[in-house]
Amino acid sequence: MTEHVADPSHPRYNSLLMRHKLEVAASKGMLANSAMIAHGRGEAYDYLLGEQTIPSAFIATKEIAARLLNADNPIISLNGNAIALAGEGFLKIAALLNCPIEINIFYRTPERMNALLSHLNGLNEKLGLNVTILGGKPDAKITGLEGPRSNCHKNGIFDSDVILVPLEDGDRCEALVNMGKDVLVIDLNPLSRSAKMASVTVVDELSRVVSNLLEIIPSSPVISDWDNDECLQSALTRIVETISKPTK
Amino acid sequence: MTEHVADPSHPRYNSLLMRHKLEVAASKGMLANSAMIAHGRGEAYDYLLGEQTIPSAFIATKEIAARLLNADNPIISLNGNAIALAGEGFLKIAALLNCPIEINIFYRTPERMNALLSHLNGLNEKLGLNVTILGGKPDAKITGLEGPRSNCHKNGIFDSDVILVPLEDGDRCEALVNMGKDVLVIDLNPLSRSAKMASVTVVDELSRVVSNLLEIIPSSPVISDWDNDECLQSALTRIVETISKPTK
Secondary structure, X not given: OOOOOOOOOOOOHHHHHHHHHHHHHHHOOOXXXXXXXXXXXXXXXXXXXXXXXXXXXXXXXXXXXXHHHHOOOEEEEEOHHHHXXXXXXXXXXXXXXXXXXXXXXXXXXXXXXXXXXXHHHHHHHHOOOOOOEEOOOOOEEOOOOOOHHHEEOHHHHHOOOEEEEEXXXXXXXXXXXXXXXXXXXXXXXXXXXXXXXXXXXEOOOHHHHHHHHHHHHHHOOOOOOOOHHHHHHHHHHHHHHHHHOOOO | OOOOOOOOOOOOHHHHHHHHHHHHHHHOOOOXXXXXXXXXXXXXXXXXXXXXXXXXXXXXXXXXXXXXXXXXXXXXXXXXXXXXXXXXXXXXXXXXXXXXXXXXXXXXXXXXXXXXXXXXXXXXXXXXXOXXXXXXXXXXXXXXXXXXXXXEOHHHHHOOOEEXXXXXXXXXXXXXXXXXXXXXXXXXXXXXXHHHHOOEEEOOOHHHHHHHHHHHHHHOOOOOOOOHHHHHHHHHHHHHHHHHOOOO
């Protein structure tokens, strides 16, 4: 059991809460073995970013909100960690955008897929929302990928023009970009292949981005002239600042 | 199951092998819930260090070998991850140094302790070694700590003058330093409290350090005039260099 998770005054409350959510999800069979390790990598980068939304990440969050609002066929593609950490928030975002969610996992097994569908459908009902949740019956392929990880829905990811893919794998991110989609990524590692491949990258912790999106979307932000390299550079500069502080 | 773990030509073979070792250990009940997350954090720092032993880390490894060889009562304190990742290697090091190993875990339960003791005793036998393995019957307390995490052996950690504690928690590292011990740490995060508190910090991946120690110890290195801040700064400089490379 994670320590102190019930005490919001604990300085690491949010971090412990996220770990607790992953442990619960793991016990429900929602996560791949690599999920906790991926989360730990994220924690390290978040620490280097100061565990806060840096200004360039907030601006990137506005940009993804604007692009999702402006899309013809927007979609939110979620994996196990994203559903475990912020499933409720993503359902609320999908409801605001009136767009579907598609569950799209890297290590696909029927058991994991069912656990994720059941969890998300349960939340959908609990929140009184009516978000379309895809992923269970894929009938198309992401071009350029092989095996189960290429599976997707024709009326979901395949036909989308703008896709929000938090925590995406580099290969799949690249394949989605090559399909001509506007690919919006949330990734704490500004050096990752997904971060570099994406049209817009929010270098920030998932649950903070979700809170920010829920705040920003109702204000109807507009699309800007976006320079994603500049956005990534700003995150790298922030990490260098953290590291360059005196060590004692 | 981790992918491709059997193929040493895979560019991420060592990283996948380490993950596989942790998965096996987890299935045997040897690890706390936080073990995989901690490993993920380490992976992120290792990536930033270039996934190799940087020159200052090799020099630090020589320094810890020298201090262990020069000690009156050296000891190696191992937690679940260290045993999972490099249990065999640490037994060989203990045999070379003729020193005991003490299992000392942060989230102590009788089940985890027994799983770790049984694993390490099995390896000891398999390797034909006769290393003393402590941890099962603590009869002393690490001064300044409370609860089960303070437990230690009088003829082990308590009476040691030089202690190798790979992957140590910051609080316990500080307590050991305050007891007047020479504390030798292996930690991939040069900004961690353990890294900063230690007498000597090797900023390197555990299995690489173990290989290096097995190579260095027989050459009987001698103790130097050690500046640990300089050692940490060198790792930070390396991370800044990684980050400062062009992002595309």
